[in-house]
Amino acid sequence: MKPAPFEHWAPTSVDEAVKILSGLDDPGDAKVMAGGQSLMPLLNLRLSQPAHIVDLNAVTGISEVYRERDTLVVGAMCRQRTAERSEDVAAAVPLVVEALTNVGHPAIRNRGTVGGSIAHADPAAELPTVALCLDAELVAQGPGGERRIAAADFFDGFLSTALGEQEILTAVRFPVDGPGCGSAFAEVARRHGDFAMAGVAVHVRLSGDTIAEARIAVSGVALTPVRAADAEAALRGATPGDEAFAAAAAATSAALDPASDLHASGAYRTHVAGVLVRRALATATDRARESQ
Numbered sequence: 001m002k003p004a005p006f007e008h009w010a011p012t013s014v015d016e017a018v019k020i021l022s023g024l025d026d027p028g029d030a031k032v033m034a035g036g037q038s039l040m041p042l043l044n045l046r047l048s049q050p051a052h053i054v055d056l057n058a059v060t061g062i063s064e065v066y067r068e069r070d071t072l073v074v075g076a077m078c079r080q081r082t083a084e085r086s087e088d089v090a091a092a093v094p095l096v097v098e099a100l101t102n103v104g105h106p107a108i109r110n111r112g113t114v115g116g117s118i119a120h121a122d123p124a125a126e127l128p129t130v131a132l133c134l135d136a137e138l139v140a141q142g143p144g145g146e147r148r149i150a151a152a153d154f155f156d157g158f159l160s161t162a163l164g165e166q167e168i169l170t171a172v173r174f175p176v177d178g179p180g181c182g183s184a185f186a187e188v189a190r191r192h193g194d195f196a197m198a199g200v201a202v203h204v205r206l207s208g209d210t211i212a213e214a215r216i217a218v219s220g221v222a223l224t225p226v227r228a229a230d231a232e233a234a235l236r237g238a239t240p241g242d243e244a245f246a247a248a249a250a251a252t253s254a255a256l257d258p259a260s261d262l263h264a265s266g267a268y269r270t271h272v273a274g275v276l277v278r279r280a281l282a283t284a285t286d287r288a289r290e291s292q
């Protein structure tokens with residue numbers, strides 16, 4: 001299969017890319033291309049037939065990973081494999097590395113980008129779930145300049161985000177783990193590398209042997225990744241252990257109502273999400289104790 005014809009643009013800066021998008025008669029008839037690992041199949045199958053492709057692969061300055069005080073900034077064009085292998089990412093936000101090992105296969109991660117996965121916003125994908133769990137900020141640049149969007153406001157529907165048609169995602173800002181923090185990612189997929197039927201990202205902060213804060217995001221159970229707010233509230237101030245984790249798992253499952261599809265029934269996804277929350281909380285708490 002070959003894509004329908006399109007005009008290919010190869011800007012070398014974000015400003016130029018934004019200028020190209022905003023200069024088009026219909027910016028909605030353009031697609032930004034990052035690693036192409038989701039976009040190219042859509043083009044080849046002609047499920048998407050944009051008249052313009054604005055290719056970010058020659059754009060400089062948006063692939064870097066660096067620290068800004070308590071924030072790790074990951075450039076949108078940072079390849080997933082680069083982030084996965086980065087010691088800086090592993091030290092600052094280990095949840096990103098753990099989640100990335102579940103994204104497709106190494107060949108896909110060699111091309112796929114951190115920003116591309118988040119902009120694509122597949123509800124079963126790992127990185128959007130991690131961004132939501134960690135309250136990451138998404139940095140977008142458009143004709144009006146730069147703005148930061150909280151992950152909680154970014155994913156607004158199935159494969160849909162708060163990015164405007166003339167905006168480019170330039171970076172993801174993750175809060176850095178401090179002492180007493182621990183995280184874990186867990187998912188169930190039919191085969192390793194497949195999109196998960198359900199997955200969870202968990203982050204806890206301990207104060208002594210009390211859970212000061214817990215954040216839980218679940219993938220594959222709705223049109224967007226979702227936070228398990230009731231479970232988070234139940235964990236705040238609790239003593240970590242089987243009882244608290246089982247209550248959090250039950251609260252997570254009770255709040256979900258996923259649709260059934262070819263891959264799994266809604267009831268199965270709900271059950272799996274609860275089991276994964278329980279397991280991930282146990283792992284994250286062990287890691288948090290080690291980091292105290």
Ligand SMILES: Cc1cc2nc3c(=O)[nH]c(=O)nc-3n(C[C@H](O)[C@H](O)[C@H](O)COP(=O)(O)OP(=O)(O)OC[C@H]3O[C@@H](n4cnc5c(N)ncnc54)[C@H](O)[C@@H]3O)c2cc1C
Nearest residue numbers: 032034035036037038039104112113116117119125169194
């Ligand atoms: C066989 C296979 C298995 C896979 N398995 C998984 C998996 O298990 N989990 C998973 O999460 N992913 C999986 N993927 C998808 C992979 O992670 C992609 O890399 C990712 O979804 C998109 O990243 P990309 O850089 O390739 O973006 P592209 O495919 O280039 O773009 C994806 C979408 O995001 C938009 N976009 C990209 N970058 C930007 C930007 N900077 N600003 C604005 N818009 C942008 C594009 O316009 C497009 O709509 C799989 C892919 C394949 C082919």
